[in-house]
Amino acid sequence: MPFKAEELPLLESYIKQYCDRRNNPDIYEELHLEYEIENQSIIFLEVRQHWQDPSRKTRSAFAKMRFIRSSKKWNLYMMRQDLKWYLYDPFPESQSYVTLLEVIDKDQHGCFYG
Numbered sequence: 001m002p003f004k005a006e007e008l009p010l011l012e013s014y015i016k017q018y019c020d021r022r023n024n025p026d027i028y029e030e031l032h033l034e035y036e037i038e039n040q041s042i043i044f045l046e047v048r049q050h051w052q053d054p055s056r057k058t059r060s061a062f063a064k065m066r067f068i069r070s071s072k073k074w075n076l077y078m079m080r081q082d083l084k085w086y087l088y089d090p091f092p093e094s095q096s097y098v099t100l101l102e103v104i105d106k107d108q109h110g111c112f113y114g
Contacts, residue, residue, distance in 0.1 A: 003037065029049070030049050031048045032048075044112075045061050045062070048060075088103070090109060
């Protein structure tokens with residue numbers, strides 16, 4: 001079930017602030033973060049210029065947070081080299097998406113930002 005209409009404004013505001021804080025305006029055209037909301041998931045993407053054609057952009061997903069409404073918990077996933085989502089073992093779930101954003105931001109094990 002998708003996020004409820006009353007949940008989206010606060011959630012999107014916080015996620016947008018996170019991406020804006022991580023994005024460097026000096027290199028925005030070359031590299032920046034975006035997010036997509038799909039049903040109960042928020043997917044973070046790295047957007048960068050294509051290495052052979054700077055007019056094209058590549059979009060690579062690297063992190064996903066999924067809300068499980070029945071347990072009122074958020075799961076955190078990372079994208080592996082096989083392009084499949086895996087639970088982030090060091091910190092797979094939280095009651096708060098804010099906590100999971102902090103885990104992604106710190107990236108203690110180099111799984112999100114390398």
